[in-house]
Amino acid sequence: MRTAGTLALLGAVAYGVTTLVSTPASAQQPAAATVTPDTGPAGSAFTLSWTGVYLDPDCGDYTVRILWDGKQVVGSGRHSGRGAGSGTGTVPAGASVGGHRVTAMPVCAASGYPTASFTVIATPTTTRPPVTTTTTPPPVTTTTTAPPVTTTTRPTTTTTTTTTETTTTTTDSSSSSTAPTTTKPSDGDGALTLDKDNIQPGDPLTATGTGCKPGSEVKLSSLGEDVGKAKADSSGTFSTRVEFATIQPGRHVIRADCGIVLVGSVDVALTSSTGGTTSTLVVLVFFILIGALLLRRQFSALRRRT
Numbered sequence: 182m183r184t185a186g187t188l189a190l191l192g193a194v195a196y197g198v199t200t201l202v203s204t205p206a207s208a209q210q211p212a213a214a215t216v217t218p219d220t221g222p223a224g225s226a227f228t229l230s231w232t233g234v235y236l237d238p239d240c241g242d243y244t245v246r247i248l249w250d251g252k253q254v255v256g257s258g259r260h261s262g263r264g265a266g267s268g269t270g271t272v273p274a275g276a277s278v279g280g281h282r283v284t285a286m287p288v289c290a291a292s293g294y295p296t297a298s299f300t301v302i303a304t305p306t307t308t309r310p311p312v313t314t315t316t317t318p319p320p321v322t323t324t325t326t327a328p329p330v331t332t333t334t335r336p337t338t339t340t341t342t343t344t345t346e347t348t349t350t351t352t353d354s355s356s357s358s359t360a361p362t363t364t365k366p367s368d369g370d371g372a373l374t375l376d377k378d379n380i381q382p383g384d385p386l387t388a389t390g391t392g393c394k395p396g397s398e399v400k401l402s403s404l405g406e407d408v409g410k411a412k413a414d415s416s417g418t419f420s421t422r423v424e425f426a427t428i429q430p431g432r433h434v435i436r437a438d439c440g441i442v443l444v445g446s447v448d449v450a451l452t453s454s455t456g457g458t459t460s461t462l463v464v465l466v467f468f469i470l471i472g473a474l475l476l477r478r479q480f481s482a483l484r485r486r487t
Contacts, residue, residue, distance in 0.1 A: 196352070198243075212232070212233035212264075214285055214297040215231075216229050216230075217298040219300060222301065222304045223276045223301060225271070226270070229247050229258065229283055229285055231442040232265045232295070232379075234287060237337070243259050244288050245268055245285050247269075249273055249276070253273060256268055266285070272301060278301050280298055280453075281308070282298060283298070283299050286313070307330075371392020372391055375423070375447050379449075381451065386421055386423040387420060387423065388435060388445065389424050390413075394440050395414065395415045397413045397439045398412055399438070400437070401434070403425070406425075408424055408426075409424060428449055
């Protein structure tokens with residue numbers, strides 16, 4: 182009976198050890214966007230829908246801006262939860278013919294911004310045919326002169342004057358045509374990259390950003406606290422160290438403002454994964470030693486009886 186009780190105790194110990202193992206979090210759905218319709222002339226309207234966009238935990242603003250080629254705001258929408266939402270926008274009046282990018286950019290988000298493609302087509306042009314006006318000249322009247330009458334007293338001479346009228350015909354022609362102007366679309370994409378995904382208090386962290394206006398001042402902040410500053414070079418790129426004045430465990434969202442807002446995130450942990458593994462091994466060895474001691478006492482009791 183004691184042997185059965187000892188085996189039950191060892192089974193409970195093994196079950197307790199297995200509960201110390203944690204399972205990883207499931208991957209989130211990647212960001213994606215679709216635009217309807219995806220073609221149209223300048224000034225036409227479209228609808229942008231997106232999925233896989235997750236807001237910051239500390240953000241309460243669900244507004245989403247719709248950007249044209251990553252720079253110009255052409256509409257807005259609203260995040261409906263679970264990473265999805267939709268909004269409407271209008272193709273800029275000066276948009277060039279060809280492919281462009283339409284991007285959903287939330288006011289605050291912890292992950293990337295989904296982008297869809299829109300093709301601008303030329304506006305049909307109507308050409309009026311030339312208008313021709315013709316004036317018909319009036320008929321020309323010819324006067325016949327009667328022969329002179331001769332008398333015995335003195336001769337009488339009659340003179341006839343002929344008048345000719347000339348009419349000028351004028352033709353007025355007008356036409357109009359419009360030719361589209363094609364310009365190369367500009368690249369307005371930007372990104373903020375951190376050299377580490379996980380850090381502990383005191384660890385160095387470097388942020389690198391692209392897509393800023395050349396020579397612009399860059400301000401980095403997290404939870405309303407300034408954590409760094411830099412200046413973009415001639416290509417719109419910057420790199421600087423991120424320094425937290427006070428830091429707590431959990432996910433921290435870092436924003437870089439250089440005319441456009443770039444967002445990145447980092448996880449802060451107070452203990453490393455190696456320490457957790459060592460604690461688990463210590464507990465496991467402790468329970469194994471207790472089990473071995475109980476088995477030794479059980480075998481000693483059986484020998485005394487025999």
